[in-house]
Amino acid sequence: MRVVVQDAPFDPGAELTAFSAGSAGVGAVVSFSGIVRDDHGDLDALEIEHYPGMTERALTQQAKTAMQRFGLADVLVIHRYGRLAPDEPIMMVATAAAHRRAAFQGSEFMMDYLKSRAPFWKKEHRAGQTEWVNAKLSDEDALMRWHR
Amino acid sequence: MRVVVQDAPFDPGAELTAFSAGSAGVGAVVSFSGIVRDDHGDLDALEIEHYPGMTERALTQQAKTAMQRFGLADVLVIHRYGRLAPDEPIMMVATAAAHRRAAFQGSEFMMDYLKSRAPFWKKEHRAGQTEWVNAKLSDEDALMRWHR
Amino acid sequence: MIEILYFAWLRERIGIPKETWMTEAVTVADLVDELRAREERYAIAFEDISSLRVALDQELSSFDAPLSGVREVAFFPPMTGG
């Protein structure tokens, strides 16, 4: 299990290669990467604030929960903070398991959690203006489906 | 959209990097890779037979269906045939979309399809013996959930 | 004249990957009956068609489908890709 919170850029493909190499014996690896989108062509940067200490703690705890709940062989979480440009990767999650269903579910579970329970906040910079991104109700709903 | 059926090995991480670079403007990329498992420590090789012509055709058709159904920006499918060693990647699927749910669903849909509708057959080589892998009822069930 | 292809254990049981066959069969099931009548290895291979799948001109189809206009018929066990 590996949880990384960093301001430096990273390459999801290279991380996937390293993660897979470290997961001998598994049959299925799923990865998710989230990328800075510029829907209106006017985004200068996405700024990500986080809560040092709590972030690592919360992500580690959730990765452990995912490992146990879905019987995963391994979990990787990388999340950036600081100032990011459009098309840069923001974060990635990868899960390794014997079978595909567990790997998919583990990654979706991690993502739904990350979106609304890990202490990150996004601020958009557009044409000299800044605006905090609002939490989406749909993200809260997505998380609720895991509560049995 | 890219569909590749090949006997040569491939690196899912490198393919993910190339796929992501080609998908500017998307917010979410999901990848799945399937790897040769050796559960009992006695697998010499996994042999994969396919139906040249129909394979490419079936995968391309399904990738188009996935693009449309889930509003994907891009889909990648790579599937090997021939003789593979334990821990070698068998295949991968990657999907790019604006949001995570579509990217996850697109990849799961492609995988469920691939497992029981694309013309591939696996044969296990163990200690000089060979055995064709039986189709799993659970794979058929997995596919059925997409039939609305 | 149609081209018939066999895959996986069906190919192994019949002993060839493909052959050309002159047929009067109206449906896939009729063609299977013709093949079964040829030789025992066909009769054995096609004993239980519920464990087999068929593709007509590279599209998955069913055993009651008509053969009219079809050039390539493929028989194989359930697929195990991915």
Added chain:
Amino acid sequence: MIEILYFAWLRERIGIPKETWMTEAVTVADLVDELRAREERYAIAFEDISSLRVALDQELSSFDAPLSGVREVAFFPPMTGG
């Protein structure tokens, strides 16, 4: 004495990322009342606590939770990671 942390727009409205505060508050809600009474920027920032979240010693918690034994309280808007 507890450490209070603010994040995102809450941090910007209050104007500082953290501060140490001497409190007699029994619950988080009591602490919020104390802060609101200090200065208008606090009153405005904490106007609607339904739009805020709280963590006690780096664990998500709720506004009716007791503060006893807590060293670090963090207030912030709903999270938007991923």
